[in-house]
Amino acid sequence: MKLKMRNISNLDTFFKVINQCDGAVELSLPEGGSVNLKSKLSQYFSMATVFSNGSIKELSLTTHNDEDSKRLIQYMVQGC
Template structure:
Protein backbone atom coordinates (compact mmCIF):
# COMPACT_ATOMS: atom_id res chain seq x y z
CA UNK A 1 0.00 0.00 0.00
CA UNK A 2 1.29 3.45 -0.88
CA UNK A 3 1.08 6.06 1.87
CA UNK A 4 1.97 9.74 1.96
CA UNK A 5 3.16 10.75 5.42
CA UNK A 6 3.42 14.42 6.33
CA UNK A 7 4.93 16.60 9.04
CA UNK A 8 7.05 14.07 10.89
CA UNK A 9 8.82 15.91 13.69
CA UNK A 10 10.08 13.07 15.91
CA UNK A 11 12.40 10.80 13.96
CA UNK A 12 13.04 8.49 16.92
CA UNK A 13 9.31 7.77 17.27
CA UNK A 14 8.93 7.41 13.49
CA UNK A 15 11.74 4.86 13.18
CA UNK A 16 10.48 3.05 16.28
CA UNK A 17 7.19 2.47 14.43
CA UNK A 18 9.08 1.47 11.24
CA UNK A 19 11.14 -1.07 13.19
CA UNK A 20 7.95 -2.64 14.59
CA UNK A 21 6.63 -3.36 11.08
CA UNK A 22 6.63 -6.99 9.98
CA UNK A 23 7.37 -6.49 6.29
CA UNK A 24 9.49 -4.15 4.21
CA UNK A 25 8.77 -0.43 4.43
CA UNK A 26 10.16 1.45 1.46
CA UNK A 27 10.79 5.14 1.01
CA UNK A 28 10.16 6.25 -2.58
CA UNK A 29 12.98 8.47 -3.80
CA UNK A 30 12.29 11.56 -5.94
CA UNK A 31 14.82 10.36 -8.52
CA UNK A 32 13.05 7.00 -8.78
CA UNK A 33 13.67 3.79 -6.95
CA UNK A 34 13.24 3.17 -3.26
CA UNK A 35 15.11 2.60 0.00
CA UNK A 36 14.22 -0.01 2.63
CA UNK A 37 13.61 2.00 5.81
CA UNK A 38 14.00 -1.05 8.04
CA UNK A 39 17.74 -1.05 7.33
CA UNK A 40 19.76 0.90 9.91
CA UNK A 41 22.04 2.26 7.19
CA UNK A 42 19.02 3.46 5.23
CA UNK A 43 17.62 5.10 8.36
CA UNK A 44 20.83 7.09 8.87
CA UNK A 45 20.90 7.99 5.17
CA UNK A 46 17.27 9.12 5.33
CA UNK A 47 17.92 11.25 8.39
CA UNK A 48 20.83 12.96 6.71
CA UNK A 49 19.11 13.65 3.38
CA UNK A 50 15.41 14.09 4.19
CA UNK A 51 15.34 15.53 7.70
CA UNK A 52 15.79 19.28 7.71
CA UNK A 53 14.59 22.26 9.72
CA UNK A 54 13.34 20.03 12.54
CA UNK A 55 10.82 17.95 10.60
CA UNK A 56 10.12 15.87 7.53
CA UNK A 57 7.61 17.69 5.40
CA UNK A 58 6.44 14.75 3.29
CA UNK A 59 7.40 11.14 2.55
CA UNK A 60 6.02 8.60 0.10
CA UNK A 61 6.10 5.18 1.76
CA UNK A 62 5.18 1.74 0.44
CA UNK A 63 4.23 -1.08 2.81
CA UNK A 64 3.65 -4.70 1.89
CA UNK A 65 1.26 -5.81 4.64
CA UNK A 66 -2.06 -4.41 5.76
CA UNK A 67 -0.97 -4.47 9.42
CA UNK A 68 2.09 -2.33 8.63
CA UNK A 69 -0.07 0.18 6.76
CA UNK A 70 -2.46 0.34 9.70
CA UNK A 71 0.45 0.77 12.12
CA UNK A 72 1.80 3.76 10.17
CA UNK A 73 -1.66 5.30 9.74
CA UNK A 74 -2.24 5.01 13.49
CA UNK A 75 1.13 6.65 14.11
CA UNK A 76 0.18 9.60 11.92
CA UNK A 77 -3.30 9.96 13.45
CA UNK A 78 -2.12 9.67 17.05
CA UNK A 79 1.02 11.73 16.56
CA UNK A 80 4.54 10.99 17.70
Template sequence: MKIENVTNIPEFFEVVDSCKGRVELLTGEGDRLNLKSKLCQYLSIAQIFSRCEDLHLEIVASEEEDLRKLYQYFVKNEEKIDM
Protein backbone atom coordinates in the same frame (compact mmCIF):
# COMPACT_ATOMS: atom_id res chain seq x y z
CA MET B 1 0.67 6.77 1.85
CA LYS B 2 2.11 10.17 0.94
CA ILE B 3 3.74 12.11 3.74
CA GLU B 4 4.72 15.72 4.15
CA ASN B 5 6.56 15.77 7.45
CA VAL B 6 7.96 13.53 10.17
CA THR B 7 8.70 15.47 13.33
CA ASN B 8 9.50 12.65 15.78
CA ILE B 9 12.00 10.60 13.79
CA PRO B 10 13.09 8.25 16.64
CA GLU B 11 9.49 7.28 17.38
CA PHE B 12 8.79 6.87 13.67
CA PHE B 13 11.72 4.44 13.34
CA GLU B 14 10.46 2.49 16.37
CA VAL B 15 7.20 1.96 14.53
CA VAL B 16 9.06 0.99 11.33
CA ASP B 17 11.24 -1.46 13.27
CA SER B 18 8.12 -3.09 14.76
CA CYS B 19 6.70 -3.79 11.31
CA LYS B 20 6.81 -7.41 10.13
CA GLY B 21 7.15 -6.77 6.40
CA ARG B 22 9.09 -4.46 4.14
CA VAL B 23 8.68 -0.69 4.63
CA GLU B 24 10.03 1.60 1.94
CA LEU B 25 10.33 5.31 1.33
CA LEU B 26 9.77 6.44 -2.25
CA THR B 27 11.12 9.85 -3.18
CA GLY B 28 9.98 12.14 -5.97
CA GLU B 29 13.26 11.38 -7.75
CA GLY B 30 12.36 7.69 -7.94
CA ASP B 31 14.60 6.46 -5.14
CA ARG B 32 13.26 3.51 -3.15
CA LEU B 33 14.84 3.23 0.32
CA ASN B 34 14.39 0.31 2.69
CA LEU B 35 13.40 1.98 5.98
CA LYS B 36 14.12 -1.19 7.96
CA SER B 37 17.80 -0.80 7.07
CA LYS B 38 19.70 0.88 9.89
CA LEU B 39 22.12 2.30 7.34
CA CYS B 40 19.30 4.13 5.55
CA GLN B 41 17.83 5.26 8.84
CA TYR B 42 20.98 6.74 10.33
CA LEU B 43 22.84 8.07 7.31
CA SER B 44 20.22 9.58 5.05
CA ILE B 45 16.62 9.47 6.22
CA ALA B 46 16.89 12.15 8.92
CA GLN B 47 18.18 14.63 6.35
CA ILE B 48 15.39 13.75 3.92
CA PHE B 49 12.69 14.14 6.59
CA SER B 50 14.13 17.45 7.78
CA ARG B 51 13.66 18.83 4.23
CA CYS B 52 10.38 16.98 3.70
CA GLU B 53 8.36 20.10 2.85
CA ASP B 54 10.36 20.42 -0.38
CA LEU B 55 10.00 16.76 -1.36
CA HIS B 56 7.28 14.40 -2.47
CA LEU B 57 7.64 11.33 -0.29
CA GLU B 58 5.61 8.17 -0.04
CA ILE B 59 5.72 5.32 2.47
CA VAL B 60 4.95 1.84 1.14
CA ALA B 61 4.43 -1.20 3.39
CA SER B 62 4.22 -4.76 2.12
CA GLU B 63 1.85 -5.86 4.91
CA GLU B 64 -1.60 -4.37 5.52
CA GLU B 65 -1.06 -4.63 9.29
CA ASP B 66 2.13 -2.57 8.98
CA LEU B 67 0.35 0.08 6.94
CA ARG B 68 -2.23 0.40 9.73
CA LYS B 69 0.57 0.81 12.32
CA LEU B 70 2.18 3.56 10.27
CA TYR B 71 -1.15 5.29 9.69
CA GLN B 72 -1.86 5.23 13.44
CA TYR B 73 1.55 6.77 14.11
CA PHE B 74 0.86 9.65 11.71
CA VAL B 75 -2.63 10.27 13.09
CA LYS B 76 -1.40 10.15 16.71
CA ASN B 77 1.38 12.62 15.99
CA GLU B 78 -0.81 14.82 13.81
CA GLU B 79 1.59 14.47 10.88
CA LYS B 80 0.40 15.42 7.41
CA ILE B 81 -0.47 12.39 5.28
CA ASP B 82 -2.48 11.61 2.18
CA MET B 83 -3.79 8.15 1.51
Protein backbone atom coordinates in the same frame (compact mmCIF):
# COMPACT_ATOMS: atom_id res chain seq x y z
CA MET C 1 -0.01 -0.06 0.06
CA LYS C 2 1.22 3.40 -0.85
CA LEU C 3 1.03 5.99 1.92
CA LYS C 4 1.68 9.74 1.99
CA MET C 5 2.93 10.92 5.35
CA ARG C 6 3.14 14.58 6.30
CA ASN C 7 4.62 16.80 9.00
CA ILE C 8 6.75 14.28 10.85
CA SER C 9 8.67 16.10 13.55
CA ASN C 10 9.73 13.31 15.92
CA LEU C 11 12.13 11.16 13.91
CA ASP C 12 12.94 8.85 16.84
CA THR C 13 9.29 7.88 17.22
CA PHE C 14 8.88 7.59 13.46
CA PHE C 15 11.75 5.10 13.21
CA LYS C 16 10.49 3.18 16.26
CA VAL C 17 7.21 2.64 14.39
CA ILE C 18 9.11 1.64 11.23
CA ASN C 19 11.19 -0.86 13.25
CA GLN C 20 7.99 -2.44 14.65
CA CYS C 21 6.77 -3.25 11.15
CA ASP C 22 7.04 -6.88 10.06
CA GLY C 23 7.66 -6.30 6.36
CA ALA C 24 9.66 -3.88 4.28
CA VAL C 25 8.78 -0.19 4.46
CA GLU C 26 10.12 1.59 1.40
CA LEU C 27 10.74 5.31 1.06
CA SER C 28 10.12 6.51 -2.50
CA LEU C 29 12.93 8.79 -3.63
CA PRO C 30 12.19 11.93 -5.68
CA GLU C 31 14.70 10.91 -8.38
CA GLY C 32 13.13 7.46 -8.66
CA GLY C 33 13.76 4.22 -6.87
CA SER C 34 13.24 3.47 -3.22
CA VAL C 35 15.08 2.77 0.03
CA ASN C 36 14.07 0.12 2.58
CA LEU C 37 13.69 2.04 5.85
CA LYS C 38 13.88 -1.19 7.88
CA SER C 39 17.62 -1.29 7.19
CA LYS C 40 19.68 0.51 9.86
CA LEU C 41 22.12 1.71 7.20
CA SER C 42 19.24 3.18 5.19
CA GLN C 43 17.87 4.86 8.33
CA TYR C 44 21.20 6.57 9.02
CA PHE C 45 21.57 7.56 5.38
CA SER C 46 18.00 8.90 5.27
CA MET C 47 18.45 10.90 8.45
CA ALA C 48 21.61 12.49 7.06
CA THR C 49 20.13 13.41 3.69
CA VAL C 50 16.35 13.39 3.35
CA PHE C 51 15.60 14.42 6.95
CA SER C 52 18.52 16.79 7.52
CA ASN C 53 16.40 19.73 8.74
CA GLY C 54 14.92 17.77 11.66
CA SER C 55 11.40 17.39 10.32
CA ILE C 56 9.72 15.90 7.31
CA LYS C 57 7.17 17.91 5.38
CA GLU C 58 5.99 15.00 3.19
CA LEU C 59 7.17 11.60 2.11
CA SER C 60 5.80 8.61 0.23
CA LEU C 61 6.07 5.13 1.70
CA THR C 62 5.17 1.71 0.35
CA THR C 63 4.31 -1.15 2.70
CA HIS C 64 3.81 -4.79 1.78
CA ASN C 65 1.88 -5.86 4.86
CA ASP C 66 -1.63 -4.69 5.83
CA GLU C 67 -0.77 -4.63 9.54
CA ASP C 68 2.24 -2.40 8.83
CA SER C 69 0.01 -0.01 6.88
CA LYS C 70 -2.44 0.11 9.79
CA ARG C 71 0.44 0.73 12.23
CA LEU C 72 1.73 3.69 10.18
CA ILE C 73 -1.77 5.16 9.69
CA GLN C 74 -2.38 4.90 13.44
CA TYR C 75 0.93 6.69 14.05
CA MET C 76 -0.13 9.54 11.77
CA VAL C 77 -3.61 9.82 13.34
CA GLN C 78 -2.21 9.92 16.87
CA GLY C 79 0.18 12.69 15.95
CA CYS C 80 3.83 12.87 15.12
